Amino acid sequence: MDRNVKRDYESDEIIVHWDNSKCAHSGICVLGLPGVFNLNQHPWINVNGATADEIEAQVAKCPSGALTTTRKN
Ligand code: SF4
Numbered sequence: 001m002d003r004n005v006k007r008d009y010e011s012d013e014i015i016v017h018w019d020n021s022k023c024a025h026s027g028i029c030v031l032g033l034p035g036v037f038n039l040n041q042h043p044w045i046n047v048n049g050a051t052a053d054e055i056e057a058q059v060a061k062c063p064s065g066a067l068t069t070t071r072k073n
Contacts, residue, residue: 006019013071018066019067028062032058
């Protein structure tokens with residue numbers, strides 16, 4: 001994966017913001033919610049793979065701040 005990539009992944013309910021330069025590669029996101037965070041899929045974040053609440057809760061566990069969310073409603 002490229003360095004210093006910032007991307008937004010958006011569903012009807014939530015936007016996941018991703019800042020690759022901050023990622024500590026702890027793997028917490030891919031282990032915690034593999035239906036959303038999966039390095040074998042492209043894009044690697046599937047915002048439709050879980051509910052917005054589940055995604056928000058998982059992103060809150062990201063230790064580096066690489067993942068953040070914005071709720072749309
Ligand atoms: S939880 Fe955060 S720091 Fe850990 S791998 Fe995922 S994005 Fe990177």
